Amino acid sequence: MGAMMGAGVGLTIGFIFGSYSIIRGGAGPRGFIATLSQYMLSSAAAFSFFLAIGSVIRTDSALPPHLEAARLQLLSPAIRSRAEGAALIKQRWEAEKRHQL
Template sequence: MPERETGGPTSLPQRRPVYQELSPILTKKVAVEMQAHQPSTVDKLKMGAMMGGTAGMAMGFLFGSWTIIRYGPGPNGALATLSKYMLNQAAFFGFFFSIGSVIRNDAELSQLQAPQMTRYAAAMAIRSRAEGVQMMKARWEEEKRRLLRQA
């Protein structure tokens, strides 16, 4: 049997492994602009459903366990009763959390809420008691001037 030489006429063609052929495609860097964006309404809905489902499972476990301990497992057995309580509570909480998270986060700040938020932000930025007193006195003086102008 003749020996095969690499590159000879009787040798098999040398082929690169698949991972080497695909590596330029997989490692190609694509310029992507990263921009922060608010979650969509569907994202908020999913997030609320997940939070509600988790809270509901925990509550279902507590109430289901209490019911099984107090009244017994019933004809279906302990595991079926507990899982029924957990799934019912998860569905209930998940449904209402998802609706609540969409309603809560859907509205933009109203024209009345925006100035209040800036005032709260300024109040949060107070670093010392003396600075807070100084800001309070300045606000009182501003209010006195405004009342004198109205009179």
């Protein structure tokens, strides 16, 4: 996914900077299309390389993503209802009162 995003961003940036360069300095001996495509492809290759590495680093985990999601779904929830939370607080208060006596 990082490589695809990098290629899209690189093509866009290459088009913008390549067009500006061609308008400013001319297309050169190879022509407009060849010069613009060289800008776009080199920019896309650089962006996709670095974004692919970044996405690999970000998603580096011991479990594949689908197994990690299943593991998180099967864990007992840490969120409790208000009534359960209030009952737990009351129990702790009672335990503290008994402990202080």
